[in-house]
Amino acid sequence: MSPRITLLAGGVGGAKLAEGLAGICPPERLSIIGNVGDDQEFHGLWVSPDIDTLTYSLAGLIDRRQGWGLAEESHQVLEGLTRLGSETWMSLGDRDMATHIFRTQLRRQGIRPSAIAQSIAESLGVRVNLLLPTDDRLQTQVKTPQGWLAFQEYFVREQCQPEVLDICFDGADKAWPTPEAIAAIEAADILLIAPSNPVVSIAPILAVAGIRQAIAASRASRVAVSPLIGGRTVKGPADRMLAAMGHSSSNRGVAASYAGLIDGLVIDTSDAADRPGLEAESLQVFTTGTLMHSREDKARVAAQVLDFARTCRREEVDA
Amino acid sequence: MSPRITLLAGGVGGAKLAEGLAGICPPERLSIIGNVGDDQEFHGLWVSPDIDTLTYSLAGLIDRRQGWGLAEESHQVLEGLTRLGSETWMSLGDRDMATHIFRTQLRRQGIRPSAIAQSIAESLGVRVNLLLPTDDRLQTQVKTPQGWLAFQEYFVREQCQPEVLDICFDGADKAWPTPEAIAAIEAADILLIAPSNPVVSIAPILAVAGIRQAIAASRASRVAVSPLIGGRTVKGPADRMLAAMGHSSSNRGVAASYAGLIDGLVIDTSDAADRPGLEAESLQVFTTGTLMHSREDKARVAAQVLDFARTCRREEVDA
Numbered sequence: 128m129s130p131r132i133t134l135l136a137g138g139v140g141g142a143k144l145a146e147g148l149a150g151i152c153p154p155e156r157l158s159i160i161g162n163v164g165d166d167q168e169f170h171g172l173w174v175s176p177d178i179d180t181l182t183y184s185l186a187g188l189i190d191r192r193q194g195w196g197l198a199e200e201s202h203q204v205l206e207g208l209t210r211l212g213s214e215t216w217m218s219l220g221d222r223d224m225a226t227h228i229f230r231t232q233l234r235r236q237g238i239r240p241s242a243i244a245q246s247i248a249e250s251l252g253v254r255v256n257l258l259l260p261t262d263d264r265l266q267t268q269v270k271t272p273q274g275w276l277a278f279q280e281y282f283v284r285e286q287c288q289p290e291v292l293d294i295c296f297d298g299a300d301k302a303w304p305t306p307e308a309i310a311a312i313e314a315a316d317i318l319l320i321a322p323s324n325p326v327v328s329i330a331p332i333l334a335v336a337g338i339r340q341a342i343a344a345s346r347a348s349r350v351a352v353s354p355l356i357g358g359r360t361v362k363g364p365a366d367r368m369l370a371a372m373g374h375s376s377s378n379r380g381v382a383a384s385y386a387g388l389i390d391g392l393v394i395d396t397s398d399a400a401d402r403p404g405l406e407a408e409s410l411q412v413f414t415t416g417t418l419m420h421s422r423e424d425k426a427r428v429a430a431q432v433l434d435f436a437r438t439c440r441r442e443e444v445d446a
Numbered sequence: 447m448s449p450r451i452t453l454l455a456g457g458v459g460g461a462k463l464a465e466g467l468a469g470i471c472p473p474e475r476l477s478i479i480g481n482v483g484d485d486q487e488f489h490g491l492w493v494s495p496d497i498d499t500l501t502y503s504l505a506g507l508i509d510r511r512q513g514w515g516l517a518e519e520s521h522q523v524l525e526g527l528t529r530l531g532s533e534t535w536m537s538l539g540d541r542d543m544a545t546h547i548f549r550t551q552l553r554r555q556g557i558r559p560s561a562i563a564q565s566i567a568e569s570l571g572v573r574v575n576l577l578l579p580t581d582d583r584l585q586t587q588v589k590t591p592q593g594w595l596a597f598q599e600y601f602v603r604e605q606c607q608p609e610v611l612d613i614c615f616d617g618a619d620k621a622w623p624t625p626e627a628i629a630a631i632e633a634a635d636i637l638l639i640a641p642s643n644p645v646v647s648i649a650p651i652l653a654v655a656g657i658r659q660a661i662a663a664s665r666a667s668r669v670a671v672s673p674l675i676g677g678r679t680v681k682g683p684a685d686r687m688l689a690a691m692g693h694s695s696s697n698r699g700v701a702a703s704y705a706g707l708i709d710g711l712v713i714d715t716s717d718a719a720d721r722p723g724l725e726a727e728s729l730q731v732f733t734t735g736t737l738m739h740s741r742e743d744k745a746r747v748a749a750q751v752l753d754f755a756r757t758c759r760r761e762e763v764d765a
Contacts (some may be wrong), residue, residue, distance in 0.1 A: 171551030201522055207544025211569045221540050225526025232490030240646075250530045 130316035132433070133158045133330040134346075136163070138177040140354050140361065141321035144421040145255075146317075147429030149185055150422070154254035159185075161336075162297055162323070163240070163259055164267035164331030167279045169217050170208055170263035172227040176279065177328065178244050178259070179226060184389035186251040195360075196419060197222050203375035208308055216284045219370020241305050251340040258311055260332045263302040267327050270297050273439040278327060287364040291371040294326060299334035304341075312341040317436045320351035323385040326372050333388070342388045348436040352428070353381045356418055377401065382410055391439035393417060393432055411439045450476045451637035451665075451752070456647020457496040458513040459673050459680065461503035462738040464584050464746030467638075468504055469528070469741070473573035477529040477630035477639035478504075481642070482578055483586035483615055483650030484557070486598045488536050489527060491546040492553055495598065496647065497563050497578065505570040513681075516541050526551070528581055532702060533558075535603045559702075560624050577630055578671070579651045586646050587614050597646060610690040613645060618653035624743075631660040636755045639670035641736060643684035644703040661707045667755040669710040672700045673747040675737055676716040696720065701729055710758035712736060730758045 132152055135158055136145050176195065182196055183189040190196045209215045217225065226247060233243045238377050241259040248257045257288040271289035281287065312318065315319040324330055333339045342349065355378055360366050367378040374380030375415025378394050378401040385392075391411040394401055395418070402412045413435040419425045451471055455464050455478055464478050495514065502508040502516055507513045519539025528534045537544065545566060551563045560578040567576045588600040589607035600606065610731040631637065642648055642659040652658045661668065674697055679685050693699030697713050697720040704711075710730040713720055714737070721731045732754040736742045 170547050170552055172547065201520060201540070203540035204523060204544045204547065207541040208548060211544060211548045211566060213548060221520070221522035222526040222545075224543070225523045225530060227545075228489050228491065228523065228532045229527060230531060235490055248528060439538055 129156050130433075130437075131156050131158075131314050132317045133160065133311045133315035133320065134319045134321055135160050135323075135329055135332050137162045137323030138179075138180040139238040139330060139363075141177070142180050142194075142266065142321040143425050144190070144319070144321040144352060144429060144432070145181055146184050146422075147419065147425030147427075148229055148254050148433075149446075150426050151429055151433075152255075155256075155294055158256040158258055158307075158315075160258045160260050160308050160311065160332055161244075162325065162328050162331050162409060163261065164265055164334075165278045165282075166264075166266065167217075167277050169219065169227070170213060171216035172218070172231045174219065174227050175230065175244070178257070179223070181257060182244070182248045182253055185253040185255060188251060199270070217279060218283075220351065239305075256307070256311065258307045260308050260335045260338055261302040262305055264296060264376060265296055265298045265302045267331050268297050269296070269327075282364075289368075289423060292362070294329050294330075294368065294372060296334040297329070300419065302335045304335045304337040308335075309337055309341050312338065312345060315345065315347040316348040317433065318342060318345055318347040318437065319432060320349075320385060322352040322354040324354060324363055324368065325361070325374075325381055326365060328369040331382070339388065342441055343409070348391070348412070348439050349386050349389045350393060350432060350436040350439055351381070351389045352399070352417060352432060355381060355398060356395040359432060361418065370383055379404055384409065387389050390433060393435060411435075413439075448465050448472055448475050449752075450475050450633050450755075451638065452479065452634035453638045453640055454479050454642075454651050455496075455500060455640035456481045456642030457499040457576050458682075460496070460642040460647060461499050461508070461513075462670060462744050463640040463748060463751070464500055465503050465741075465750060466738065466746075468746030469745050469753075470572050470743075470748055470752075472474040472547050473577075475483045477575040477577055477626075479577045479579050479627050479630065479651055480563075481647050481650050483584055483646065483653075484597045484601075485560065485583075486536075488546070489532060490550070491543070492550045493536070493538065493598075494549065494563070497576070498542070498580065499569060500576060501563070501567045502533075503575070504567070506571040507570060515539050523580060526580065529624075535617045536598060536603075549586065558624075560626060574628070575630065577626045578624055579627050579657055581624055583614075584615055584621045584654065585652060586616045586650050587616050588646075589613070601666045603685075604688075610645060610683070610687055613687065613691060615650050615653040618650070621654045622689040623654045623656040625626055628660050631657065631664060631686070634664065634666040635666055636752065637661060637666040637668040637750060638755065639668075639704060641671040641673040643673060643679070643682055644693075644700055649703070658707065667758050668708045668711070669712060669758055670700070670708045671712040671736060671751060672697050672717070673716065674717060675702065675714040676698060676724040677703060680737065682732055698723055701727065710754060712754060717743075719760055730754075732758075
């Protein structure tokens with residue numbers, strides 16, 4: 128019987144490992160818990176960028192060049208909204224807009240956001256279990272010298288230019304976990320954290336009551352893949368954000384942000400020098416090329432991560 | 447000083463006379479009161495077909511071939527919604543979708559529907575006053591052997607096939623008129639009713655409390671243009687609907703549906719035989735070719751209607 132695998136994943140980087148795993152695991156044995164902290168309403172429509180990136184990637188519909196959005200999109204709706212005087216800095220394609228319209232309609236009908244995400248994923252042909260950490264509102268906010276910004280305002284509108292002074296997950300204190308996310312963590316034989324931004328992609332998932340505890344209590348092999356390559360992020364502001372959150376902007380900082388939640392860390396070959404320091408903190412370390420461009424890269428990294436996780440047993444604390 | 451003109455108009459036929467008038471009147475002297483009875487929510491978005499037909503026609507953006515919708519539209523959003531499992535019998539183009547998204551967002555913010563309609567019209571370059579009869583919900587419903595249908599369900603989904611047993615304007619008893627509509631009627635020197643469906647395009651406007659009374663009390667020259675040509679409608683089910691509402695399916699029926707509200711009626715040359723009967727009921731009648739295809743047709747009919755209205759004085763009842 129193949130192991131039950133549960134992956135915590137953010138957007139672009141997370142989707143690449145998710146795709147790699149989906150290519151080599153039976154879909155009914157793979158659950159992916161995505162990040163809703165980036166969600167924001169645009170034009171009265173509920174947009175869920177990280178969940179859509181996962182869905183479109185797993186459906187093979189993603190725009191491979193930019194890593195998000197649907198391939199070969201037109202932007203007639205956005206042009207129309209611009210003409211009507213709306214702010215349209217968030218690029219939303221026409222077929223992508225259908226997802227947001229559909230999601231918003233069902234949310235207003237009172238349907239659980241997780242059920243909506245699952246319905247969208249199934250309609251687009253995704254066969255793995257795509258789960259939300261919570262059905263409640265939880266929004267990542269970034270404090271900058273110009274005040275608090277919603278994540279997309281910081282990330283897209285301001286293009287990560289403002290200095291990051293603080294980060295919070297608005298609503299996290301009132302967010303209940305979905306039973307599906309808790310069940311997927313509890314049932315997992317292997318628990319993985321994708322090479323996503325620890326501070327704004329993974330931390331919002333961990334901020335939901337019960338999720339961090341379920342991972343901490345799990346008997347699964349627990350492995351994270353670092354998003355750093357050569358000490359920096361491939362894209363996105365994770366390195367600066369780690370620093371802003373008081374962690375070192377290095378694999379040590381990544382490990383610190385997952386303290387008590389992982390038994391092993393996969394790091395890029397270019398960061399092999401970090402290995403002794405990580406091992407000194409009782410982490411098992413696997414080194415490989417973690418940059419994923421091609422389908423082959425994704426499959427190789429996924430297989431290596433699973434092989435490592437199988438050998439990477441948890442130290443028994445109170446056996 | 448050119449006369450102040452107020453036109454009551456439905457969708458396609460109404461928009462043609464509206465365009466003709468807009469071409470020959472100073473825009474600040476022309477007010478058009480549209481029909482909201484066809485409004486319906488699709489995919490959680492508020493669609494206002496007759497108002498959009500007026501707006502797009504007056505903006506010169508209408509699809510001239512079909513008479514509604516925007517020219518050269520794509521349908522990526524609708525295809526996306528179909529893929530997600532939504533019912534998509536109502537054809538909504540991508541740039542048209544921007545209008546519905548924008549309208550819905552502003553409605554949810556509590557902005558008056560009339561202000562939204564005006565904002566959309568202005569953004570698209572419309573210079574005449576486009577008014578709503580009411581900011582409240584008023585929905586035309588059609589009773590058929592299969593039960594009550596919203597107008598678009600009857601008109602688009604069922605393609606006017608079911609027998610019409612009755613018609614009602616749901617919400618009309620609780621709908622307040624907009625102050626702008628009442629003011630435009632009271633200030634008018636010439637009050638016109640477009641060649642629209644009397645039963646489902648004009649009657650819903652008249653069903654709003656105060657509007658019928660304001661027209662009845664007006665000192666303006668009041669003229670309707672019949673939608674019939676050769677005793678039948680150009681398109682749409684007005685002839686069958688007149689019959690269902692107990693009116694004769696003829697210009698006599700049209701006149702009866704506007705009893706007490708008009709002093710003159712413009713009829714098509716092909717229906718010249720109706721003239722003696724109409725005049726016997728104290729209506730002044732003007733006969734011309736009322737079919738409007740080209741820009742020249744619209745300008746000619748508009749000019750003839752205005753000329754006729756100028757000569758068409760109201761009989762003083764209690765002078």
